[in-house]
Amino acid sequence: MKLDEAFRNHREKIVNRWVDYTLSTYKSSSFFIKEKDKFANPIGGNIREALDSLFGLLARNANPKEFVAPLEQIMLIRAIQEFTASVAVGPIHAVKHITREVLAKDKERCHLVQELYDFEFAVDLAVLAAFDLYMQCRERLYKVRIQEIKTGNYILTDSKCPTNLLKTNIQESIKAVESH
Amino acid sequence: MAVPKLEQLSKSVVQGPSLVTGAVPTKDWMDVPAIFKPGNYAYPAKQEKVEYLNSQKDLNFPNAREWSPEDDDWKLPEGWQDIILKGLKERLDKFRSLKIFMDCCVRCGACADKCHFFLGTGDPKNMPVLRAELLRSVYRNEFTIGGKILGKMAGGREMTVGVLKEWFMYSYQCTECRRCSVFCPYGIDTAEVTMMLRELLHLVGVGINWILEPASNSNRTGNHMGLQPHTFKDNVDFLAEDVENLTGIKINHSFNRKGAEFLFITPSADVFAEPGLYTAMGYLLLFEHIGLDYTWSTYASEGGNFGLFTNNELMKKLNGKMYAEAKRLGVKSIIGGECGHMWRVVHQYMDTMNGPADFLEVPKSPITGTTFNNAASTKMVHISEFTADLIKNNKLKLDKSRNSHVKATFHDSCNPARAMGLMDEPRYILDHVVDWVEMPENTIREKTFCCGSGTGLNTDEIMELRMRAGLPRANAVKHVIDKHDVNTLSTVCAIDRATLTSLMNYWNPGCNVAGVSELVGNALVMDGENRQELDEGLRTLV
Numbered sequence: 001m002k003l004d005e006a007f008r009n010h011r012e013k014i015v016n017r018w019v020d021y022t023l024s025t026y027k028s029s030s031f032f033i034k035e036k037d038k039f040a041n042p043i044g045g046n047i048r049e050a051l052d053s054l055f056g057l058l059a060r061n062a063n064p065k066e067f068v069a070p071l072e073q074i075m076l077i078r079a080i081q082e083f084t085a086s087v088a089v090g091p092i093h094a095v096k097h098i099t100r101e102v103l104a105k106d107k108e109r110c111h112l113v114q115e116l117y118d119f120e121f122a123v124d125l126a127v128l129a130a131f132d133l134y135m136q137c138r139e140r141l142y143k144v145r146i147q148e149i150k151t152g153n154y155i156l157t158d159s160k161c162p163t164n165l166l167k168t169n170i171q172e173s174i175k176a177v178e179s180h
Numbered sequence: 181m182a183v184p185k186l187e188q189l190s191k192s193v194v195q196g197p198s199l200v201t202g203a204v205p206t207k208d209w210m211d212v213p214a215i216f217k218p219g220n221y222a223y224p225a226k227q228e229k230v231e232y233l234n235s236q237k238d239l240n241f242p243n244a245r246e247w248s249p250e251d252d253d254w255k256l257p258e259g260w261q262d263i264i265l266k267g268l269k270e271r272l273d274k275f276r277s278l279k280i281f282m283d284c285c286v287r288c289g290a291c292a293d294k295c296h297f298f299l300g301t302g303d304p305k306n307m308p309v310l311r312a313e314l315l316r317s318v319y320r321n322e323f324t325i326g327g328k329i330l331g332k333m334a335g336g337r338e339m340t341v342g343v344l345k346e347w348f349m350y351s352y353q354c355t356e357c358r359r360c361s362v363f364c365p366y367g368i369d370t371a372e373v374t375m376m377l378r379e380l381l382h383l384v385g386v387g388i389n390w391i392l393e394p395a396s397n398s399n400r401t402g403n404h405m406g407l408q409p410h411t412f413k414d415n416v417d418f419l420a421e422d423v424e425n426l427t428g429i430k431i432n433h434s435f436n437r438k439g440a441e442f443l444f445i446t447p448s449a450d451v452f453a454e455p456g457l458y459t460a461m462g463y464l465l466l467f468e469h470i471g472l473d474y475t476w477s478t479y480a481s482e483g484g485n486f487g488l489f490t491n492n493e494l495m496k497k498l499n500g501k502m503y504a505e506a507k508r509l510g511v512k513s514i515i516g517g518e519c520g521h522m523w524r525v526v527h528q529y530m531d532t533m534n535g536p537a538d539f540l541e542v543p544k545s546p547i548t549g550t551t552f553n554n555a556a557s558t559k560m561v562h563i564s565e566f567t568a569d570l571i572k573n574n575k576l577k578l579d580k581s582r583n584s585h586v587k588a589t590f591h592d593s594c595n596p597a598r599a600m601g602l603m604d605e606p607r608y609i610l611d612h613v614v615d616w617v618e619m620p621e622n623t624i625r626e627k628t629f630c631c632g633s634g635t636g637l638n639t640d641e642i643m644e645l646r647m648r649a650g651l652p653r654a655n656a657v658k659h660v661i662d663k664h665d666v667n668t669l670s671t672v673c674a675i676d677r678a679t680l681t682s683l684m685n686y687w688n689p690g691c692n693v694a695g696v697s698e699l700v701g702n703a704l705v706m707d708g709e710n711r712q713e714l715d716e717g718l719r720t721l722v
Contacts, residue, residue, distance in 0.1 A: 026302035031293055039620045041297055076687065080647040144685045145640045151454050170253040
């Protein structure tokens with residue numbers, strides 16, 4: 001129960017550092033960290049919201065299935081940005097180190113560092129889930145590309161004018177009819 | 181147990197085999213080169229398309245060739261720097277606005293965080309102020325005394341291949357949506373800076389295929405799709421047949437009919453690609469409902485104007501075609517469909533390029549008697565203005581319950597909202613035809629976020645870039661989906677209908693995209709109809 005209390009007391013501090021760390025992977029991190037309006041700052045806002053929610057789940061050892069919603073909120077964004085897979089997922093790990101550091105600095109609770117095994121295992125599960133979600137987002141992106149091609153927008157480029165195609169077909173049909 | 185310190189993790193993450201450069205810039209922005217790799221640039225224009233455009237009267241598209249942005253050598257013409265600088269000088273003399281925009285920015289930064297490309301990428305060169313600085317730095321170096329003497333100290337820099345590559349990268353990471361301009365205390369239209377960058381790049385043969393091919397199609401057959409007249413007619417006929425199958429109403433439409441009261445012009449995507457087709461079916465039903473005397477044209481068969489994304493000469497020519505056709509047919513005035521940039525061209529540039537259209541009359545609704553004085557010079561009225569006026573005068577029989585399968589929100593398309601102030605008419609229409617809710621205040625009306633793929637960036641090879649740029653819009657849509665169970669994103673722009681569909685498929689799967697006129701068509705109660713149970717309105721498969 002003491003660990004629960006430590007998580008409650010330090011939640012804001014840990015989450016803030018976790019958010020700052022995650023946003024530091026962007027070139028314009030200071031704006032993403034500073035602006036709190038989710039609509040004026042979608043990357044910062046969504047990452048802050050999702051990490052806060054994820055921390056609550058990790059701290060209370062929730063069912064890993066519950067990790068999916070906040071993780072998806074993050075991975076949808078990071079899967080289409082200029083990150084390699086490891087960098088896209090990497091910041092999820094960081095909460096382990098941040099939590100250890102924060103607890104270690106709290107003289108009254110530094111002994112709790114020894115009890116972080118379950119919490120860190122939950123983070124490991126979250127990282128694995130994040131990899132799966134990263135891949136799902138990539139696949140979704142490719143499907144969007146295919147879908148767009150199927151709906152006919154491709155006709156603007158990379159294809160002959162449809163009327164020309166029609167003409168070829170007609171010429172071929174005429175020849176086919178004549179040869180019979 | 182050795183626990184790696186956070187700093188070390190951070191270091192390995194940031195310095196890993198990644199493209200991320202880390203939070204703290206280590207170099208001055210001028211020293212960070214633009215690096216092209218698959219997925220971050222749109223394919224260059226095909227040689228034959230550039231050759232074709234260059235062969236046309238009044239158009240100048242030189243240096244047609246095969247090239248790739250990934251190559252070191254872009255095969256620029258001899259003396260390309262002089263061509264660019266001469267081009268810039270010509271434009272500074274010709275467009276007073278450009279000269280002012282170059283001089284008056286105080287770099288206050290009000291625009292910096294307003295760009296959807298910046299918000300989705302975090303790349304500082306996507307801050308509108310810095311994007312404009314890409315051009316302004318060269319302007320300073322060549323055309324200001326301070327820059328000539330002090331060079332880099334005064335924020336100037338020479339025109340080099342590196343600068344040119346940067347121009348190409350960032351002028352095609354701007355959709356000319358003009359959201360930044362709304363926040364600029366000086367009213368600098370950064371979209372026009374992008375337009376100038378693109379114009380200058382075309383002078384040395386640097387352009388993208390997804391713009392130049394539709395533009396050349398439009399010049400040749402009248403529409404982006406390259407549909408010839410009989411195919412265009414067939415497509416509209418098919419849609420009329422579909423309407424008849426669904427509602428039992430026979431549509432009486434016509435093509436190229438001289439003496440019709442109105443010429444109707446809409447983006448060709450509306451008669452060819454989903455989901456625009458349903459919007460076109462909505463137009464057909466609406467005009468049938470009121471018995472409008474109108475004609476389609478198989479020559480002015482495109483509302484869109486990709487000339488706006490290339491240079492002012494091509495924009496003028498493609499815009500002129502619509503008016504030439506109106507003159508040839510002898511119509512009184514023009515009704516324009518749901519299009520984005522067509523309205524920017526008509527509202528902001530048409531009058532000085534091809535206007536005033538004195539041979540036409542100020543549009544007047546034959547049903548309500550309303551004269552659309554806002555279109556007094558261009559003689560072209562927006563379908564939403566026309567429809568809202570019909571509703572206001574109780575001329576339409578509408579049954580809102582026919583849209584009970586829809587819970588909508590409304591995306592203000594950048595150009596109608598910011599370039600012509602069309603914000604209330606579509607909302608008034610929606611109030612009467614469907615249950616709908618607004619997105620958050622800082623993402624609508626004049627502060628609307630772009631779809632992320634306008635100005636000819638709607639091409640699939642840069643899908644990731646488009647998804648990044650569309651994040652601010654998608655994020656606001658997600659909010660109303662979560663809060664109000666919205667299932668349809670309505671809009672009045674053909675590019676939006678195509679691009680928002682992809683955007684939703686990635687960010688918010690299950691959210692449809694529909695034109696406002698489609699929702700009007702769903703709700704219309706037609707005299708003598710034999711309507712089937714249409715669970716999904718005009719989209720129902722029967």
